[in-house]
Amino acid sequence: MTRAGRLRAGLLGVVVVGVLAVAAFLSSALTRPPTVAASPLVGRQAPNFRLAGLNGPPVKLSDLRGQVVVVNFWASWCAECRVEQPALDATWERFRNAGVVVVGVDFQDQSDDARQYLAELGSSYPVVRDADSSTALAYGLRGVPETFVVDPGGRVVDRVIGPVDAAALARRIGTVQAEAAR
Amino acid sequence: MSHVGEGGILLGLVLAVYGTAVAAVGARTARPALVDSARRCAYVLFAVALLVNAAMLVALLRNDFSVRYVAENSSVGTPAFYKVLALWAADDGSLLLWNLVLAGYVAAVALRFRRERPATFPYALSVLLGVQVFYLLVVSGPARPFATLAVVPPDGRGPSPLLQNHPLMAVHPPFLYLGFIGFTVPFAFGAAALLVGRAGVAWSAITRRWTLAVWCFLTVGLLLGALWSYSVLGWGGYWAWDPVENVALLPWLVATAFLHSSMLEQRRGIGRLWNVVLVISAFALMTFGTFLTRGNVLTSVHAFTESAVGPAYLLFLTVVLLGGFGLVAWRLPQLRADARLDSALSREGAFIGNNVLLLSATAIILLGTVLPMVVEATTGDQMTVGGPYFRNALAPVFLLLLLLVGTAPRLGWRSTDRARAMRRLRTPALSAALVMAGTAAAGLRQLEAVAGFGLAALVATANAQEIASGLAAGRRGGRAGVWTTLRRGRRHYAALTVHVGLAILAAGITASANLAHQSEVTLKAGQTTSFDGYRLRYEGIRTQSQPQRVVLTASVAVTKPGGAPGRPLRPRLNLYPAASEPIGSPSIQRGAVWDLYSSVVALQENGASATFRFYRNPGVNWLWLGGAVMVLGGLAAAWPGRPARQHPPRGADRQQERALAEGRSLAEVGSP
Numbered sequence: 001m002t003r004a005g006r007l008r009a010g011l012l013g014v015v016v017v018g019v020l021a022v023a024a025f026l027s028s029a030l031t032r033p034p035t036v037a038a039s040p041l042v043g044r045q046a047p048n049f050r051l052a053g054l055n056g057p058p059v060k061l062s063d064l065r066g067q068v069v070v071v072n073f074w075a076s077w078c079a080e081c082r083v084e085q086p087a088l089d090a091t092w093e094r095f096r097n098a099g100v101v102v103v104g105v106d107f108q109d110q111s112d113d114a115r116q117y118l119a120e121l122g123s124s125y126p127v128v129r130d131a132d133s134s135t136a137l138a139y140g141l142r143g144v145p146e147t148f149v150v151d152p153g154g155r156v157v158d159r160v161i162g163p164v165d166a167a168a169l170a171r172r173i174g175t176v177q178a179e180a181a182r
Numbered sequence: 183m184s185h186v187g188e189g190g191i192l193l194g195l196v197l198a199v200y201g202t203a204v205a206a207v208g209a210r211t212a213r214p215a216l217v218d219s220a221r222r223c224a225y226v227l228f229a230v231a232l233l234v235n236a237a238m239l240v241a242l243l244r245n246d247f248s249v250r251y252v253a254e255n256s257s258v259g260t261p262a263f264y265k266v267l268a269l270w271a272a273d274d275g276s277l278l279l280w281n282l283v284l285a286g287y288v289a290a291v292a293l294r295f296r297r298e299r300p301a302t303f304p305y306a307l308s309v310l311l312g313v314q315v316f317y318l319l320v321v322s323g324p325a326r327p328f329a330t331l332a333v334v335p336p337d338g339r340g341p342s343p344l345l346q347n348h349p350l351m352a353v354h355p356p357f358l359y360l361g362f363i364g365f366t367v368p369f370a371f372g373a374a375a376l377l378v379g380r381a382g383v384a385w386s387a388i389t390r391r392w393t394l395a396v397w398c399f400l401t402v403g404l405l406l407g408a409l410w411s412y413s414v415l416g417w418g419g420y421w422a423w424d425p426v427e428n429v430a431l432l433p434w435l436v437a438t439a440f441l442h443s444s445m446l447e448q449r450r451g452i453g454r455l456w457n458v459v460l461v462i463s464a465f466a467l468m469t470f471g472t473f474l475t476r477g478n479v480l481t482s483v484h485a486f487t488e489s490a491v492g493p494a495y496l497l498f499l500t501v502v503l504l505g506g507f508g509l510v511a512w513r514l515p516q517l518r519a520d521a522r523l524d525s526a527l528s529r530e531g532a533f534i535g536n537n538v539l540l541l542s543a544t545a546i547i548l549l550g551t552v553l554p555m556v557v558e559a560t561t562g563d564q565m566t567v568g569g570p571y572f573r574n575a576l577a578p579v580f581l582l583l584l585l586l587v588g589t590a591p592r593l594g595w596r597s598t599d600r601a602r603a604m605r606r607l608r609t610p611a612l613s614a615a616l617v618m619a620g621t622a623a624a625g626l627r628q629l630e631a632v633a634g635f636g637l638a639a640l641v642a643t644a645n646a647q648e649i650a651s652g653l654a655a656g657r658r659g660g661r662a663g664v665w666t667t668l669r670r671g672r673r674h675y676a677a678l679t680v681h682v683g684l685a686i687l688a689a690g691i692t693a694s695a696n697l698a699h700q701s702e703v704t705l706k707a708g709q710t711t712s713f714d715g716y717r718l719r720y721e722g723i724r725t726q727s728q729p730q731r732v733v734l735t736a737s738v739a740v741t742k743p744g745g746a747p748g749r750p751l752r753p754r755l756n757l758y759p760a761a762s763e764p765i766g767s768p769s770i771q772r773g774a775v776w777d778l779y780s781s782v783v784a785l786q787e788n789g790a791s792a793t794f795r796f797y798r799n800p801g802v803n804w805l806w807l808g809g810a811v812m813v814l815g816g817l818a819a820a821w822p823g824r825p826a827r828q829h830p831p832r833g834a835d836r837q838q839e840r841a842l843a844e845g846r847s848l849a850e851v852g853s854p
Contacts, residue, residue: 004515011511019503023496028559030477030492079253079335120333 039140039159046071046150047138051105051128054114059103059128062154068095068176069150070102070169073136075109076117078144084163085121091169092125099152100173105130107144149173152180183241184249187328190234194281195318197227201311209304209378217304220311224285224292227314231285235269235278238327242268248334251275251327257340259729264346270355271345273476273491274327279356281317283363288314291367302385305374306367313366316498324490340730343758343765348414354406358430361400362468365433367392368440369465369506372458376509386444386457393441393461394820398813400434405809416753416768416781418700418797420805423572428551429471432544436464439540442533449595450530455514456537462506467544469499474551527603532590539583546575573695577630581637584688587681588614588640591648610644626696634692642685645678676819683811686804693775693801702783704793714798715743716778718751723789732757734764736782736792740771751780753794776800 041047046069050060061069072088074081092102104127106114111129118127130136139148142161149158149172157176160169201223208216238251242265247253255268255275270276288310295303321327345351368389375385407427412420421427440460446452477492550567557565592606618636626632652675656667668675703711705720712718721737734755740748749771755764768781779797786792 007515008512011514012508015507015511016504019500019507022503023500025556025559026473026496026499027493030496077257077335077337078339079247079250079331080339082331082333082335 039156041139041148041156042159044156045154046148046156047135049105049128049130049135049138051130051135054104054106054111054127054129055118056126059126061103061150064101064103064150065154066099066152068100068152068173068180070100070173071105071139071148071150072102072164073105073107073130073139073141073144073146075107075144076113077109080163081145082121084145085123087164087166087169088125089121089123090166091164091173092123094170095173096125099177101126103128105135107136107141108133149176151176183237183244183246184328184330187234187237187241188322188326190230190237191318191322191328194227194230194234194285195315195322197223197230198311198315198318201227202308202315205304205308205311209308214299217299217307220304220307221292221296224288224307224311227311228282228285228289231278231282235282238269238275238278239266242266245338247336247338248330250329250331253331253335253338255338255341257338257730260338260340260346261730263349263352264341267345267352268341270359271341271351274321274325276355276359277317277321277325278327280359280363281314281321283356283359284310284314284317284366287364287367291370300384300388301378302371302374302388305377306370309370309373310366313370320491320494324494340758343731343756344414346730346758347756347765347767348410350406350410350413354403354410357399357406358403361396361403362430362433362471364392364396364399365437365461365465365468367396368461372461373506373509376458376513379513383454386454387448390441390444390448391820391822393437393444394816397434397437397441398816398820400430400437401809401813401816404430404434405806405813409806412802413770414767416766416795418698418768418779418781418795418799420694420802423550423567423569425551426475428547429467429474432467432471432547432551433464435540435544435547436460436467439537439544440464442536446530446533452530455510459507459510460537462502462510466499466502466506467548469495469502473499527593527600529590529593529595532586532593535586536583536590539579539586543576543579543583546579547572550575580688581630581633584634584637584641584685587684588637588644591678591681592644607644609647610640613643614640628696631692631696634696635689638685638689638692641688642682645681645685649675649678649682672821673819676815679815679818680812681815683808683813683815686808686811688808690801690804690808693804694799697800699798700795702793702795704786704791706791707789709791713796716748716796717741718780718794718796720792720794721750723785723792730758734782734785734789736785736789736794738769738780738794740778748778751778753780753782755782755785772803774803777802 046061048061050058052058061071070088070091072084088102088104091100096102102125104123104125106127106129109129114127114129139146145163147158147160147164147169148156149160149169151157158172201220204216204223205220208214208220238249240246241249241252242256243262245252245256245258251272251274252268255272256265260268264271268275270279288307291303291310292307340346368386371385371389375383407430408420411422412418440457443453443460444457447454447457473492473495477495550571553567554565588610589607592610593603614636617639618632621632621635626635652667652671653664656663656665659666699714701711701713703713705711705718707720707722710717710719717740719739719741721739724735724737726733726735734757735752736754738751738753740750742748751769751771753769754767756767757764766781766783768779770780771778777797777799779799781795783793783795
């Protein structure tokens with residue numbers, strides 16, 4: 001190989017190795033689930049609430065101590081909420097007898113629209129109304145849908161921005177319950 | 183509408199793939215008919231991109247909530263103006279506009295070179311269409327703007343409240359897109375120059391005007407972003423060193439470096455390879471920015487569910503880096519510099535200094551932006567790199583840069599005799615010294631601020647003096663003489679004007695970064711506070727219901743330092759149904775030097791008391807003024823038309839090529 005040829009091969013090697021290293025590093029940034037968002041609430045006591053039910057009795061969060069609570073903020077005008085509704089229903093059906101409660105919190109909504117939405121989609125878990133948005137403020141809500149997972153001790157363990165995924169939610173519930181059992 | 187949109191995207195994809203292939207084959211086999219076919223393909227592609235965007239616009243205006251994007255970003259109650267804006271208010275839709283702008287650039291390149299055919303053109307066209315293939319793939323797979331909903335909601339969510347809070351949002355993104363996407367053109371010609379080898383030497387001269395236009399667009403986009411941040415977000419500042427802002431600034435810095443170093447290539451044949459590296463870097467940084475902001479890497483307010491977008495951008499970035507720098511490495515043995523630097527105290531020396539400093543600034547900002555990601559990937563800890571890092575690390579770099587901009591225009595090309603240089607720099611140095619002494623005497627103690635004002639004066643004086651001396655020489659020929667001077671030396675005077683704009687901008691940044699005052703105070707209705715000599719009394723709130731929001735306006739009576747009544751301040755809080763937190767609108771009284779800026783942070787007990795932030799910001803308007811002057815100068819340089827070339831003389835490109843073929847040094851032909 002000529003001198004120029006060796007130089008060329010060496011440089012090409014450096015470029016390929018360098019670029020692949022950068023790509024490998026950047027791809028590691030992608031593996032973090034993008035919808036799990038940082039929140040100062042994670043690891044702290046979940047803000048308590050007592051809210052009137054939309055389709056049943058009122059719900060007080062502190063009464064649910066000892067169970068995993070999935071607090072889902074939604075609204076009837078929110079398109080992505082419709083997308084995630086089947087995942088929430090599936091989670092409720094699967095875990096309702098296994099120490100898990102799903103609570104829907106209706107946010108900035110007309111109650112009639114909300115009831116119509118629930119009837120249309122056939123949700124059966126408890127749904128409450130956050131009439132003055134004080135609960136949304138306490139949770140630092142940025143928009144809907146947004147979901148918080150609360151462990152049996154009443155601490156927030158996860159904040160999910162955007163639609164939840166049934167499989168990911170089930171996995172998370174599993175780890176939270178395993179940790180609580182220890 | 184979703185069928186029209188998706189069909190159009192598919193058709194565009196077929197056209198782009200075909201065009202990429204025939205342009206490349208046409209280039210390799212030297213068959214102009216194939217290249218012409220690719221050119222026509224570019225025109226049709228532009229028409230198709232228009233159609234696709236029109237389809238989304240119609241869906242938005244007709245409230246077609248079966249289209250998921252419309253349901254998520256518009257609503258029945260959204261005013262028509264904001265429905266149009268919704269086209270680029272969120273990720274998926276803005277990619278349609280992105281494709282349209284790119285197709286526009288490709289069509290413009292095809293039109294510009296319909297007769298004149300530089301050797302680089304066919305390959306450049308192929309690269310441009312290849313980039314278009316990628317962006318069309320993004321909207322047909324990972325992100326699908328025309329995806330439909332199985333259950334059609336009765337109403338949509340409406341645009342993000344922050345975006346519908348101010349009309350500046352209408353123009354800021356399109357200008358940024360024009361700037362970002364425009365880098366594809368110099369990138370394509372740079373890559374083409376590497377592909378064709380020696381025949382491609384003239385590429386940077388060919389794309390110079392394009393790069394200037396793109397630089398102007400990006401400058402406007404950045405300024406509008408800063409103006410939006412200042413006028414809407416209510417935190418009293420215009421630049422927060424947020425990753426999204428940083429990645430927009432990175433390609434701007436590299437493009438500025440390229441605009442200077444490409445002059446070295448055109449005049450002296452220095453740094454040909456370096457310039458290719460710069461355009462590839464600018465394009466790669468732009469792609470990196472897209473990956474970072476759109477690829478779900480940063481946790482954002484509305485993270486998207488389609489996780490395939492991130493890997494797609496990463497793959498594209500890898501291809502760009504491998505292809506670009508791989509080509510550079512491939513050609514490196516053939517593209518060694520042929521000219522030597524004669525003296526450090528010359529225009530060339532200053533241009534090299536300019537590149538070193540601009541790239542240092544790029545590296546500092548890139549490091550600060552990427553470091554949190556590195557730390558999180560390696561240790562799992564979350565960290566943020568804040569304003570102090572950027573300020574402390576960048577201040578010396580930018581001050582040195584001002585020193586260069588304030589001296590280089592007074593230096594000659596090639597070597598400058600030292601005594602002559604000193605003589606020509608006397609007036610600018612004197613004005614800088616006067617300003618520094620004046621500001622220090624007025625009680626300014628921060629060294630950084632004193633230096634900033636002094637160097638801004640240096641830049642303004644040196645560049646204004648250079649313009650004035652040129653005009654004075656022309657005046658000897660009467661009014662026509664002045665006009666001829668301006669016309670002949672248009673690019674030169676345009677560049678000097680940009681520098682004067684930079685001086686104004688730098689003075690504004692120095693003033694606002696060092697001399698601002700602020701205070702946060704909670705006032706009961708009727709209560710008065712004093713701030714920086716002003717007396718401010720909170721008079722209560724007023725509530726207005728508008729179709730899409732509720733507006734709470736706080737009224738603050740102002741008494742000026744002398745006791746005279748001033749115009750009242752009316753900062754607002756806007757409540758949007760889709761946002762849990764109210765979104766503020768600051769109230770700003772703009773002045774020639776000082777702005778009085780107020781925003782409401784919170785209201786207690788229905789407005790019985792309110793928490794305000796008050797700011798006194800100096801020099802913020804100089805920023806907009808200086809930026810506008812820079813853009814005007816840039817436009818004057820980029821404007822079509824044939825300014826009489828000073829040198830290299832007519833035919834220099836051909837001369838250069840011949841010289842290269844004969845193995846002579848470019849310095850022999852490039853210099854007068």
